[in-house]
Amino acid sequence: xxxxxxxxxxxxxxxxxxxxxxxxxxxxxxxxxxxxxxxxxxxxxxxxxxxxxxxxxxxxxxxxxxxxxxxxxxxxxxxxxxxxxxxxxxxxxxxxxxxxxxxxxxxxxxxxxxxxxxxxxxxxxxxxxxxxxxxxxxxxxxxxxxxxxxxxxxxxxxxxxxxxxxxxxxxxxxxxxxxxxxxxxxxxxxxxxxxxxxxxxxxxxx
Amino acid sequence: xxxxxxxxxxxxxxxxxxxxxxxxxxxxxxxxxxxxxxxxxxxxxxxxxxxxxxxxxxxxxxxxxxxxxxxxxxxxxxxxxxxxxxxxxxxxxxxxxxxxxxxxxxxxxxxxxxxxxxxxxxxxxxxxxxxxxxxxxxxxxxxxxxxxxxxxxxxxxxxx
Numbered sequence: 001x002x003x004x005x006x007x008x009x010x011x012x013x014x015x016x017x018x019x020x021x022x023x024x025x026x027x028x029x030x031x032x033x034x035x036x037x038x039x040x041x042x043x044x045x046x047x048x049x050x051x052x053x054x055x056x057x058x059x060x061x062x063x064x065x066x067x068x069x070x071x072x073x074x075x076x077x078x079x080x081x082x083x084x085x086x087x088x089x090x091x092x093x094x095x096x097x098x099x100x101x102x103x104x105x106x107x108x109x110x111x112x113x114x115x116x117x118x119x120x121x122x123x124x125x126x127x128x129x130x131x132x133x134x135x136x137x138x139x140x141x142x143x144x145x146x147x148x149x150x151x152x153x154x155x156x157x158x159x160x161x162x163x164x165x166x167x168x169x170x171x172x173x174x175x176x177x178x179x180x181x182x183x184x185x186x187x188x189x190x191x192x193x194x195x196x197x198x199x200x201x202x203x204x205x206x
Numbered sequence: 207x208x209x210x211x212x213x214x215x216x217x218x219x220x221x222x223x224x225x226x227x228x229x230x231x232x233x234x235x236x237x238x239x240x241x242x243x244x245x246x247x248x249x250x251x252x253x254x255x256x257x258x259x260x261x262x263x264x265x266x267x268x269x270x271x272x273x274x275x276x277x278x279x280x281x282x283x284x285x286x287x288x289x290x291x292x293x294x295x296x297x298x299x300x301x302x303x304x305x306x307x308x309x310x311x312x313x314x315x316x317x318x319x320x321x322x323x324x325x326x327x328x329x330x331x332x333x334x335x336x337x338x339x340x341x342x343x344x345x346x347x348x349x350x351x352x353x354x355x356x357x358x359x360x361x362x363x364x365x366x
Binding site: 012015016019020022023026027029030035036037038039040041042043044045068079080127128129130131132133134135136137138140141142144145148164167168171172173200 | 240345352355356
């Protein structure tokens with residue numbers, strides 16, 4: 001038999017085994033997850049230069065005590081009622097028609113003793129040092145939910161779509177730039193109708 | 207011997223496995239690219255609360271993580287059972303949070319330094335006192351954008 005020219009071929013039969021081994025390693029170590037959570041902005045530490053006078057009726061006070069009980073506007077309420085209460089407060093639109101603060105899109109009770117306009121309405125959240133984090137998150141979730149519900153309503157009315165979806169699409173890095181520009185305007189407009197004004201006072205210690 | 211010998215009947219030709227490595231490699235590369243190695247091991251209990259109104263935390267490169275929770279069992283002897291802050295790989299006191307944020311911020315590219323988010327991964331049994339201290343520290347170093355990382359779910363399940 002004549003000698004073959006060149007080096008003998010390396011058997012590739014075990015290649016699949018090696019690749020499988022690596023594959024299984026990466027399969028096991030992979031975690032495909034994107035974290036999700038509640039986005040919040042903290043207030044800047046230096047106080048604003050001018051003292052802003054805010055009418056008492058434009059503030060919705062939420063207090064959580066160490067047992068997880070909820071005090072909203074001096075009323076002891078259940079956590080599950082918080083969203084409706086917050087919505088009623090934000091959507092109230094108490095300013096009389098004709099005044100500069102008049103809210104044309106509000107569908108609330110127009111109670112003069114509650115908030116004038118959604119852009120004026122402030123929700124103030126206060127908690128105790130002993131409050132459980134899970135309770136706090138639930139309250140935050142409900143308050144953000146109240147804003148989202150109202151924004152969804154306005155987005156439905158103006159653009160026939162859902163605000164939360166619109167915002168998610170806007171923040172999605174895979175959305176193309178033209179769509180983003182278009183969405184940006186809409187998102188901004190809805191946000192301006194119901195701006196999120198959630199103030200967090202420093203924690204009280206007893 | 208005839209050139210065109212009749213094939214034996216009833217024999218199925220073997221399926222070629224020559225392309226198997228290619229297929230496996232393809233899968234391998236997929237998982238290699240999507241794998242994110244955990245850079246710090248958790249030393250605290252970290253069962254996050256549930257929330258329904260969540261936003262996704264895209265772009266991992268602009269996120270700084272802070273973990274809070276009770277130390278896991280192997281550390282409880284040394285560090286007790288009260289919730290603690292974990293920064294990178296070690297336990298820290300609230301006063302160290304500010305320095306940590308500044309340090310992490312300095313590590314990021316210039317153009318990202320103003321758009322960083324601080325993700326607070328807090329165990330649901332932690333108390334707000336510690337969180338407030340962290341928040342206060344974050345405000346001091348002007349890291350105002352925070353994300354309370356949660357699981358997606360019904361928020362009222364937290365209360366049980």
